[in-house]
Amino acid sequence: MDPLLDFGAKSAIITGAGSGFGAALALELAKRGASLVLADINAEGLQVTEAEAKAAGAKVICEVGNVADEAHAKLLVERAQQVFGGIDIAVNNAGIAPAPAAIDQLDAEVLDKQLDVNVKGVAYGLKYQLPAMAAKQGGAVLNVSSMAGLGGAPLVASYAAAKHAVIGLTKTAAFEYARQGVRVNAICPFFTQTPMVMDSEFSTGSVEELDKMLGRSSPMKRIAERDEIVCVMLMMLSPKNTYMNGVAIPVDGGMSAL
Ligand SMILES: NC(=O)c1ccc[n+]([C@@H]2O[C@H](COP(=O)([O-])OP(=O)(O)OC[C@H]3O[C@@H](n4cnc5c(N)ncnc54)[C@H](O)[C@@H]3O)[C@@H](O)[C@H]2O)c1
Known part of the structure; x- marks a missing residue:
């Protein structure tokens, strides 16, 4: 296999693996040799991804849980350590979008939910993933932000706030763990x-x-089509991509060129 996309001997945690980007990325990593810890709050979606990843030849562990729950984040890392001897890759991808509403109609519960899932979900993930990767002298984390993390997002203020926070967490973690060989980046899809x-x-x-x-x-x-984003995720996680760190990459068809 081309070393650029050879994930053999790598183990990866992916949250939100029951649908969308997380499910597609799980399959791509499975095809390229990775062992997987897949997590989602939706057990049904997770089962489908598990079956597909196993059919592609991957060793797979699944955990149903809520990324907003710190104990869940800890468990995912512990399971990876028990079964695969540690983690090399973590993709903090689980997320939710709010119903559109102007900022003067911001609902406290919606804002709390955005901060719980989209911000704490990433923060708790990092808290346990980073030391586990440092213990193996390296690793790569990919946090899924959004174009709404880089600029204003009319009618989804709570989502924009949460996705900006994901980039703050990404850059801070990148600084704190660079010397231990861990890279932390964010992807910002349109x-x-x-x-x-x-x-x-x-x-x-x-x-x-x-x-x-x-x-x-x-x-x-x-x-965008789903796989136009997933191929950039693979590139950002590639074992040969060793110097990209602390960045938030837009994948937006040229939006940010305007
Ligand atoms: N699709 C887009 O247009 C787009 C654009 C930019 C960023 N994103 C981001 O990409 C990520 C993946 O989204 P997607 O487009 O694949 O959507 P999706 O809805 O297909 O997948 C999201 C997955 O996250 C899971 N999830 C939701 N809340 C969870 C929780 N509390 N704990 C655990 N799992 C939970 C869902 O069950 C689902 O399987 C999200 O962070 C999203 O904000 C999506």
Whole structure:
């Protein structure tokens, strides 16, 4: 296998592995030799990913749980250590989007939920993943932020606040663990064809309509396909990618060139 994409002998934790980016990335890593600790709050979705990853030849452990629960984050690392002898890769991907609402209509419960899942979910992950990787003298963490983490996101202020926080956590962790050989980066996708968008309340399920509605502000005039984001995730986690650290990479069809 091309060493750029050879994940043999690597073990990876992926949260939100029951759907969308997390499920697709799990399969790509499985095909390239990684052993996987897959987690999601949705047991059904997780089972489907587990079956696909095993069919691709991977060793897989699954844990159903909530990323907002610190004990869950600790358990994922402990399971990886018990079964695979440690972790080399962690992808803090689980996340939720709020229903659109103007900032003057911000709901306290929605804001709490955003901070619990999208911020604490990443922070607790880092808390346990980083020392475990340092113990193995290296590793790579990928936090899933968003274009809403890099700029304003009209009608989803709580999501923008949470995704900006993910970048703050990413950069801080990158500084703190660089000398132990751990790289920590964030990916910032534009709207993408995953269930988060396709099944949202403003979607009819038509990609053409979503391209017109959500993609019109992008130079490419369309939203992303799931695998256009997943291939960048693989590149960011590649064992040969050893100097990229502490960055938040937009994958946005050229939005940030404007
Ligand atoms: N799809 C997009 O347009 C887009 C754009 C930018 C960033 N993102 C981010 O990408 C990440 C993955 O989203 P996706 O698009 O694949 O969506 P998705 O809804 O398909 O997948 C998200 C997964 O996270 C899981 N999850 C939700 N809350 C959880 C919790 N509390 N604990 C554990 N698991 C939980 C869900 O069950 C689901 O399986 C999210 O962080 C999202 O904010 C998505």
